[in-house]
Amino acid sequence: MENIELLPDFNIDEAKTANRVEKFLLKAIPLFEAQSQLEQLQSPSLSGMPGGSIGNGTEEKILQKMGANDKLYLINRAIDYCPYNKNHILQELYLEGKPEYILRKELHYSRSRFWKLKQEALIWFAEIFAPYYDLRVKK
Numbered sequence: 001m002e003n004i005e006l007l008p009d010f011n012i013d014e015a016k017t018a019n020r021v022e023k024f025l026l027k028a029i030p031l032f033e034a035q036s037q038l039e040q041l042q043s044p045s046l047s048g049m050p051g052g053s054i055g056n057g058t059e060e061k062i063l064q065k066m067g068a069n070d071k072l073y074l075i076n077r078a079i080d081y082c083p084y085n086k087n088h089i090l091q092e093l094y095l096e097g098k099p100e101y102i103l104r105k106e107l108h109y110s111r112s113r114f115w116k117l118k119q120e121a122l123i124w125f126a127e128i129f130a131p132y133y134d135l136r137v138k139k
Contacts, residue, residue, distance in 0.1 A: 016137035018122035024135055025094040025125075029075060035068035078129040086121035093118070 079090045089107075092098040104114040126135045 011139050012136045013139050014123055017126050018119040020137055021122040021126045021135045029094055032068040032072045036072060074132050078125055081128050082121060082124040085117065086124050089118055089121045090125060
């Protein structure tokens with residue numbers, strides 16, 4: 001009989017995974033936001049001379065913008081699907097850019113409790129986002 005795995009792989013190094021997810025979110029979100037905000041697509045330039053290539057990169061710019069928007073959408077959805085207290089922490093820290101010490105004070109958490117919840121939130125994100133990009137670090 002075939003063994004079907006229904007539960008996620010819990011054999012991950014949580015500290016390394018949380019660190020990897022945090023680095024990803026801190027770099028990816030601003031990068032994808034910048035890419036998705038391409039101001040204008042340049043219009044084709046015609047020189048009248050025959051050339052060896054067709055197009056001017058407009059298609060590549062469209063694909064780049066669509067790709068960045070899709071990536072941002074997936075990140076946002078993965079955060080949305082985390083449990084409430086976890087998704088709130090992720091939204092405030094990585095989507096809104098709120099400083100950690102301010103969020104911790106607003107939520108009335110001690111430093112150690114906030115750190116634990118933040119790490120749990122990052123692990124939840126890694127598990128939810130894994131089908132698209134696996135950020136988990138195996139033990």
